[in-house]
Amino acid sequence: MRFQFYCAAFLMASSTLAHADDAEWKAGFAKVNITPTKPMWMSGYGSRNKPADGLTSDLFAKAAVIQDANGKRALFISTDLIGVPIKMVHVIEAAIKKKHGLSRDQLMVTCSHTHSGPALDDLLSYMLVMNDEDWATVRAYQFDLNRKILGIIDEAIADLKPARIATGIGKTDFAVNRRPPIGKGPVDHEVPVLRVQSADGTKLRGVIFGYACHNTVLSFYKWCGDYAGFATADIEDRFPDCVALFHTGCGADQNPLPRRTVELAQKYGRMLSKAVADVVADDMQPLRGSLSTTFKNVDLAFDRLPTKEEISERLEKGSHYEKARAKILLAQIESDGKLAATHPYPIQVWRLGNNVTWVALGGEIVVDYSLRLKKELGPGTWVTGYANHVMAYIPSERVLKEGGYEGGSSMLYYQLPSKWKPGLEDQIVETVHALKKIASKP
Numbered sequence: 001m002r003f004q005f006y007c008a009a010f011l012m013a014s015s016t017l018a019h020a021d022d023a024e025w026k027a028g029f030a031k032v033n034i035t036p037t038k039p040m041w042m043s044g045y046g047s048r049n050k051p052a053d054g055l056t057s058d059l060f061a062k063a064a065v066i067q068d069a070n071g072k073r074a075l076f077i078s079t080d081l082i083g084v085p086i087k088m089v090h091v092i093e094a095a096i097k098k099k100h101g102l103s104r105d106q107l108m109v110t111c112s113h114t115h116s117g118p119a120l121d122d123l124l125s126y127m128l129v130m131n132d133e134d135w136a137t138v139r140a141y142q143f144d145l146n147r148k149i150l151g152i153i154d155e156a157i158a159d160l161k162p163a164r165i166a167t168g169i170g171k172t173d174f175a176v177n178r179r180p181p182i183g184k185g186p187v188d189h190e191v192p193v194l195r196v197q198s199a200d201g202t203k204l205r206g207v208i209f210g211y212a213c214h215n216t217v218l219s220f221y222k223w224c225g226d227y228a229g230f231a232t233a234d235i236e237d238r239f240p241d242c243v244a245l246f247h248t249g250c251g252a253d254q255n256p257l258p259r260r261t262v263e264l265a266q267k268y269g270r271m272l273s274k275a276v277a278d279v280v281a282d283d284m285q286p287l288r289g290s291l292s293t294t295f296k297n298v299d300l301a302f303d304r305l306p307t308k309e310e311i312s313e314r315l316e317k318g319s320h321y322e323k324a325r326a327k328i329l330l331a332q333i334e335s336d337g338k339l340a341a342t343h344p345y346p347i348q349v350w351r352l353g354n355n356v357t358w359v360a361l362g363g364e365i366v367v368d369y370s371l372r373l374k375k376e377l378g379p380g381t382w383v384t385g386y387a388n389h390v391m392a393y394i395p396s397e398r399v400l401k402e403g404g405y406e407g408g409s410s411m412l413y414y415q416l417p418s419k420w421k422p423g424l425e426d427q428i429v430e431t432v433h434a435l436k437k438i439a440s441k442p
């Protein structure tokens with residue numbers, strides 16, 4: 001019943017919002033089921049000791065393309081995956097350049113960070129106790145996944161047609177700061193929403209929305225998109241012509257609490273879909289102006305690198321996780337002569353007309369970044385995390401200093417040699433400001 005009301009309100013709002021320059025925009029969408037069809041390992045929790053044994057809800061990859069009046073395109077990818085492997089991004093980057101003439105800055109790849117999705121071909125998967133056969137299954141899945149994502153990119157571009165696009169912000173409050181003392185730290189409860197309607201305003205064709213919270217209600221052995229998957233399914237159920245795409249905000253230190261039941265995941269999914277539906281049904285801000293896309297990798301420095309002797313000692317005496325990391329670090333020393341002192345970190349800024357500055361940051365990034373960037377860049381700032389490569393946790397200066405899991409100890413599971421060197425927050429934020437300047441040039 002509640003959603004019938006939203007549908008009616010949405011159509012009424014649409015009919016009063018015809019604008020002469022709406023037809024300048026085009027948009028296209030596509031989606032594909034990426035649920036593994038063979039038994040395979042799940043990612044997210046290093047303590048899992050066997051492959052998945054069932055299905056609660058399907059996993060999807062989705063593509064959205066928007067195009068301005070000048071023909072400039074921006075390609076957004078959303079996935080029900082734990083992360084964004086860099087090798088997958090490189091495959092997509094090469095393919096879209098060759099086939100569609102799109103450059104790196106025009107591509108944003110995101111994930112929902114579901115912990116009930118498959119292990120991927122990246123360094124995080126080395127925390128799992130997988131044998132060669134398990135790894136072969138993971139690599140075959142990844143190969144197929146890459147192929148599917150390239151397929152939906154082609155489909156979304158073929159689907160480009162005149163569209164009415166608008167932006168807005170909603171709110172929902174189930175994310176809780178998980179660092180001790182739990183519930184006391186900062187949160188970001190905003191839900192940025194991009195609405196795409198048909199040119200005549202009668203159909204909702206697509207919605208892109210985000211939320212800054214770990215997608216970790218569940219920790220079982222069944223495939224599931226968790227709260228984000230339930231939210232997108234809910235929206236698509238109610239609006240049959242709509243593709244709903246989720247992206248994770250700066251939710252590295254945020255958990256959905258309480259958690260651990262399917263009912264709670266569904267409840268948070270409904271809270272999020274209601275926040276989106278409320279915005280979509282409202283008078284949103286029509287998108288004006290043109291698209292601008294920027295991208296830059298910066299080198300984040302590690303703190304003190306361990307010596308070869310120290311690593312060898314962990315290989316002998318360390319935990320399962322330390323042994324796995326030691327093997328990888330020793331192999332790096334073997335092939336490169338030394339450990340890398342820095343790691344490339346992707347920073348992206350899109351300007352959506354005059355409405356939105358959309359910042360996309362890599363890694364599991366803590367909420368301090370979105371709060372600081374929204375304050376410094378002003379209204380109309382959206383901040384997506386877990387974008388374009390998830391290689392580690394990215395603490396703010398405060399969290400790095402405080403330490404703990406997000407501050408440094410989680411580097412072990414990403415097979416990285418040490419915590420980050422102080423200074424990364426300013427380095428990231430200053431780069432965002434520089435990119436915004438470039439993106440804002442007429």
Ligand SMILES: [Zn+2]
Pocket residue numbers: 113214252364
């Ligand atoms: Zn995480």
